[in-house]
Amino acid sequence: MQAVDALRVKVRSERLYSSWAKEQCLSFYPEHCDSTLVEVAIRELHSEQCGGDPNTAPVVDRFRVAVWQSKCNTVSKKGGEPAVVS
Numbered sequence: 001m002q003a004v005d006a007l008r009v010k011v012r013s014e015r016l017y018s019s020w021a022k023e024q025c026l027s028f029y030p031e032h033c034d035s036t037l038v039e040v041a042i043r044e045l046h047s048e049q050c051g052g053d054p055n056t057a058p059v060v061d062r063f064r065v066a067v068w069q070s071k072c073n074t075v076s077k078k079g080g081e082p083a084v085v086s
Contacts, residue, residue, distance in 0.1 A: 003038035003065040004028050011042070017060065025050035026060065038065045 008028055011017065017026060025045045032039040042060045046052030 003033075003067055004030055004040055007040055007063055007065050017042075021060070022050065027057065031062070036067055038067060039063070040065060 011026075012023060021044065025047075027043050027045050029041045029043060030038055031041050040063050042063070043057040044050070044052060044060055046054045046056055048054075
């Protein structure tokens with residue numbers, strides 16, 4: 001899915017979580033998709049390599065990726081207004 005790949009590249013280039021998480025310990029899950037946007041949850045991967053409880057995958061962040069342009073909007077976990085990340 002191009003939108004998820006675009007978000008993965010943006011997260012990597014901006015080093016959004018590099019201060020506390022290895023890239024291979026994050027997973028990108030599309031939660032909703034329509035003709036204009038894809039909503040993606042970034043979750044922690046818990047494993048022997050990444051640590052944590054392997055029976056859980058907490059949400060780190062959620063993003064809305066516009067399909068028609070290269071902007072990503074982060075969705076506040078507390079229901080606030082989206083902020084442009086592009």
